Amino acid sequence: MRRAALWLIPAMLLAAFPLRAEDRINVVASFSILADFARNAGGARVRVTSLVGPNGDVHVYTPTPADARTIADARLVVVNGLGLEGWLPRLLQSAGSRAPIVTASRGVAPLKFGSETDPHAWQSVVNAKIYIANIRNALVEADPAGADDYRKNADAYLAGLDALDAEVRAAIAKIPPARRKLISMHDAFGYFAKTYGFETIAPLGVSTEAEPGARDIAGIITRIKASGIRAVFPENISDERLIRRISAETGASIGGTLYTDSLTAEKGDAPTYIALVRHNIRTLTSALGE
C-alpha cells in the first residue's frame, strides 16, 4: 500500500503541473540508485539520466561520448562521492559542464576500510535520508521556481524512508544476534552493518577491482567454519563462482542474490531503492532467520 502511495505522488504532481518534456530540467546521476533518489526528489519537474545503467558496475565504468553530451546538457549533476566515481572528474572537465555538482553523501560519517574509504553509504537507510536532503537542497538551488515541489516530494519520500528503516530494524530483530554475519563478494555492506548491527566479511574489499589471494579465501573459509555462519550471498554485479566455491567448501548455504551498487531493470527484483532494500532484507532474513 505504502509503495502504491509513493507512486501516486509523481502522478498527482504531473496532473497538477502539466509540464512539457522540454520544460523539465536535466539532472544527471552517476549511477542508478542516485538516479532513483533524484527522480523521487525531483518529481515531474526533472528528467533524470543515469550514467551507469541498471546492473552496471560503477567501480570500473568507462564513460562514453554520449555521457559527455548528457553531462553537457545537465542543470545538476548528482554524484556519490567518497571515492566511488574515480572516472567522473575527468569526464566533467572534458564535457565542459558548468552545472553544479552535488555530492549526495556529504554529511555522512565515512567508514574507513584500511586506507580506503568505503563508498557504499546508501546501504544504510539512515544515510539515504542524508542523500535525499542533499539532493533536495541542490535541486532547490538549481531551480528555485520549483522549491515548493522539491520540498514536498522530498518530505514524502523521507517519510517513506523512515517507514523503510523501521521495517528493516523489525526484520533484523527477528534474526538471532549470533547469526548477524554477512559474507558477500565485495564489501558493500559496511554502512548497513554499522547501522543495523551486522558483521561483514568479503573477499574483494570495497572495490570490485581487486583480486583475492589464496590466503584471503582460506581465511574466510576458516572463519565461516569456526563461527558457524549459515549462508553466503552472491551479488548482481560479480562473478558468482568464488562465492559458490566458498559455499561448497564450508557447507554454508547460498542465500539469494543481494543488490549492492546497482538497481535492476524495471522488471527485476530491485527497480527502485526501496525495492532494493526490501529485497535485500528479505533475502537476509530468509537465509539467516529461524
Next chain:
Amino acid sequence: MSFQAALIAPFTEFEFMRRALAAVVALSLGGAPIGVFLMLRRMSLIGDAMAHAILPGAAIGFLLSGLNLFAMTAGGLVAGFAVALLAGVVARSTGLKEDTSIATFYLTSLALGVTIVSIKGSNIDLLHVLFGNILAMDDQTLLLVAINATITMLVLAVIYRPLVIESVDPLFLRTVSGAGAPAHLAFLALVVINLVSGFQALGTLLAVGLMILPAGISRFWSRDVTGMICIAALSAIVSGYAGLVLSFQTHVPSGPAIILVAAVLYLGSVLFGRSGGVVRQMFPAPHLEA
C-alpha cells in the same frame, strides 16, 4: 612453520587449493607445448592479441543469454577461432605477414566487442565477470580446462611432425607435403582453446604467461623440441604449485603469484641456463680435445 605445514597442508586442508592445483597442472600440460611452438614460430605475442579477439563473441553470448558462463565461453571460442583462422588464411594467401594480419583482425574484433557491449548499454566489465579466478574453479570450469588440455595433447600428437618441420624449415615442408597449412590452422585453434582455459584460471592479462614463460625457460635448457616441451611443461607445473603456495602464505593474488614464480625461474635460466645462458657464455666449457 614446518615443511609439511608450509607446502602440503594448504592442499590437504582446503578443497579450493586442490582444485586450483589440478587446474594449474592441466593448464601446464596443454599450454606449455603450445607456448614452445609459439616461441619457435616467433608468435609469442599473438596469444595476447587473441585474448582481446574473443571479446565480441563473449559479448554476443552475453546479449543472447545474459550472464551465462557457458554461452559467453562458447561465443568467445567462436570469435577466437574466426579471428585466428581468418588471419591465418590471409597471411597464407597474400603477401601480408602473420603478425600484421592478426593485429588487424584482433583490433577489429575488439572494437566490435566494445561496440556490442555498449549498444546493450550495460557496462559490466564482461571479461572480468566471464573469466574467474583460479581459486574459484567449479566442476564446469575444471572440466573445461581438463578437456581442453586433453584435446590439445591429442591434436598436437597428430600434427606434431608437420608442425615441427614447418617451424624449422617451412619451404622444405611446402615442397614435400601439403600438410603445412592445415597443421598451422589446427595449431591456431589450439592456441585459442588454451587461451580460453588460461582465462578461467589467470584472467585475460596473465593467461598467456603460463604458455610463454615456461617456453622461454625451456629454451635455455634444451636444444631439441621434445626436450623443450618436457622442460616447459615441468617448469609450468612447478611455477603453478609454487605460485599457489606463495599466494597462500602471503596476500599476493594467485594469478600474479604464479607468473612471478615463473619469471624468477626464467631469470635463473637466463643467467645459468645450460644452452645459451649468460654465465655459460662467459665461461664456456672447454672443448673436448683428442
